[in-house]
Amino acid sequence: MRSLSFFSTLISTTLLVTQVLADAKEYTLNVGNAYIAPDGFYRSASVANGQFPGPLLSATKGDSMKVTVNNQLSDSRMRRSTSIHWHGIFQTHNSYNDGPAFVTQCPIAPGNSYTYDINIGDQAGTYWYHSHLSSQYVDGVRGPLVIYDPDDPHKALYDVDDESTIITLADWYHRFAPDLQAEYLSPNNTLSREQLPDCGTINGIGRYKNGPTVDRAVINVEAGKRYRFRIINASAIGLFRFSLEGHSFTVIEADGVNMVPYPANYLEISPGQRYSIVVTASQAVANYWIRAPLLNGSGNNANLDPTNVFAVMRYAGAPVAEPTTATGFASGTKLQEVAIVPLENPGAPGLPVNGGADKVFNLAFTLQGGNVAANTGVMWKVNGRAYQPPSVPTLLKVLSGASTNDDFDASENSFVIASGDVVEINISGVNNPHPFHLHGHTFDVVRQNGVANYVNPPRRDVVTTGPGTTTIRFKADNPAPWILHCHIEWHLEGGLAVVFVEDPDGQRNDPIQPSLAWENLCPIYNALAPELQ
Ligand SMILES: [Cu+2]
Incomplete structure (x- = not known):
């Protein structure tokens, strides 16, 4: 017994030291309903702190995070309980705060609160959070989560990396997720027809066919500076092809893992994935298209205009307007997912043959x-x-x-x-x-x-x-x-x-x-x- 209690004391001491050194970042997410119109169509949505996407949650490598989720959901047309997942965070010794409903927890009841203690360990990179109760995140409970690394091995490659350089791509639906889900899973769906969104959004702004011309999202840059854009695909189904008019880039991170720098002209990003790219504002002062067409096609959703997903990269000194150039399309070198190489400790566990695992x-x-x-x-x-x-x-x-x-x-x-x-x-x-x-x-x-x-x-x-x-x-x-x-x-x-x-x-x-x-x-x-x- 003595050795056991010695061991416990050792563990407690270690934890104490860790807590003293690390900063605990505290956040509150009020998950509730709001009338919002990301693409000009007003609907009730389920969102964090009244906004879509939800607020940026950020921390520095080595910190811990405490996120208090207050469930204020009241619209009976959508799910009333909630449960939040911190996508990409390992949650070592902490799986009960991972968030997927009925895997690691029961959902948080309406009117109740739960505080997620998130143990970041030595992770750093681009992540996101979203509801993991049924299809609730499709109704809006999704947002960016970034862990900044003061000793980032790629730090010398860029000058600017802050909230203004996060690009959240997300599909958006006018209908409620429980209805979409019931229709998709119904016996009547004999052809397994997919539920396609009404539009694709960039930082919460999109346009649908014959809808209003909502002002595009803008990313501001200054000529000569190098930017780390953190691209997150927070979609239900949307697969985006991302490119920048007149600018190539270098991909340096995939899903929180630093990569050997990979120069490319465009990339495709699946739901749940993230990439960091470095872009140099090396062109003439002007407005440039940020393009992110959806590759899913328009299917049976007459509202969806899959290629009409744009934002504006605006140089300081350029007019407050959309680019006057043609929107154009991605061309040149595509990031090949299969050719991504991790920067640190590359190599798979096990033997280098098919089946070479325990x-x-x-x-x-x-x-x-x-x-x-x-x-x-x-x-x-x-x-x-x-x-x-x-x-x-x-x-x-x-x-x-x-x-x-x-x-x-x-x-x-x-x-x-x-x-x-x-x-x-x-x-x-x-x-x-x-x-x-x-x-x-x-x-x-x-x-x-x-x-x-x-x-x-x-x-x-x-x-x-x-x-x-x-x-x-x-x-x-x-x-x-x-x-x-x-x-x-x-x-x-x-x-x-x-x-x-x-x-x-x-x-x-x-x-x-x-x-x-x-x-x-x-x-x-x-x-x-x-x-x-
Ligand atoms: Cu699938």
């Missing part, structure tokens, strides 16, 4: 369209099963003793992995591309588009799958249940997800355990009438 998962996903006669809706199945969130969160089950795959319902698609395992996941299926996101880790993409690379493969937290099998690897060094899911929100709701239950013993033996406030979330939520959930 645990190999082959995840084959299929799409089953709606079927009126059978009364079954659209389902995305992984190895034959559509993921359904359990009513008791996976983490709570683990803390109560769940240790093997059989301790979870088959519909939870939950797979136990052991501490230290090198995990290989082969992802293959229909209707690529899908942006697959893993919580709690970055991963190395060892096979993508037919190219294998174990030496210096891309490292990130959202990979765009296909064509063919996409293979990722990570090391199980972060005990907790972590969800791996498609970040096309409608596909996730259709079941395109699995949960890796990493080292359940390690989770239970962790000296840091969930707070009383976390434990209270489930009894409060479970007592709610269905319309308040």
Whole structure:
């Protein structure tokens, strides 16, 4: 017993020192309803602090963050409870603050609050936060999260990196997410028709077909300076192609991972992904187009004008006006996702051969369209099963003793992995591309588009799958249940997800355990009438 208490004292001392050195950044997110018109069409939305996108949450590497979420949602046409995910943050020893509803917590009931203690560790880069309760983020609960690094290895490459250089790309819908979701998942959706947005937005501003000419978002620059633009795709389904009129750039970060600088003229960014690019304001003083057309096509949404997604890069001294040049289109060198090389410690864990890992998962996903006669809706199945969130969160089950795959319902698609395992996941299926996101880790993409690379493969937290099998690897060094899911929100709701239950013993033996406030979330939520959930 003495050695155990010595160990606990050591841990407490270490934590104390960490807390003294690190700054605790405190934020409040009031998640409520507001009438907003990002593209000139007014609708009730669910937003953080009244705005879309939500306010920037930022910290410096090594800080901790405390974000108090006050649930003030009152519009019964959208979800009333909420739960916030901090996309890309590993949450080591802290999975109960990761945010996905029914994986690591019960949702926060309306009228209630919960404070997320976010342990940033030594992460730095471009992240975002969003509701992770059903499709609620589509109604507006999404915003940027940036961890600045005073010792950024790429610091010498740029002069300006602040709130004014964050570019949040997001699709936007005029209809309520619960209605869109019900329609998509309905037995009547026999062709599995996708729900496409009404417009694409840049920093919360967009235009739809035959809608008003809302003033474009503006990024201000000064001639001669070098800017770090942080591009975030906070979309439900929108895939954007990003380029700048008259300016090439250098990509230096993907999903919070520093990259070997990659010069390019344009890039494509999937839902959930982020990139930092360095742009030199080297051209004549003028206004230039920032272009971000949606590549999803317009489908059956007559409002969507997919190529009409622009903002303005305005040099100091240029007139307050849109560029007078033709909008043009992306050309030249495209950032190839498969050719991204991490700057630090490149190389995948495991052996440099297919299957060279401790645990190999082959995840084959299929799409089953709606079927009126059978009364079954659209389902995305992984190895034959559509993921359904359990009513008791996976983490709570683990803390109560769940240790093997059989301790979870088959519909939870939950797979136990052991501490230290090198995990290989082969992802293959229909209707690529899908942006697959893993919580709690970055991963190395060892096979993508037919190219294998174990030496210096891309490292990130959202990979765009296909064509063919996409293979990722990570090391199980972060005990907790972590969800791996498609970040096309409608596909996730259709079941395109699995949960890796990493080292359940390690989770239970962790000296840091969930707070009383976390434990209270489930009894409060479970007592709610269905319309308040
Ligand atoms: Cu998908």
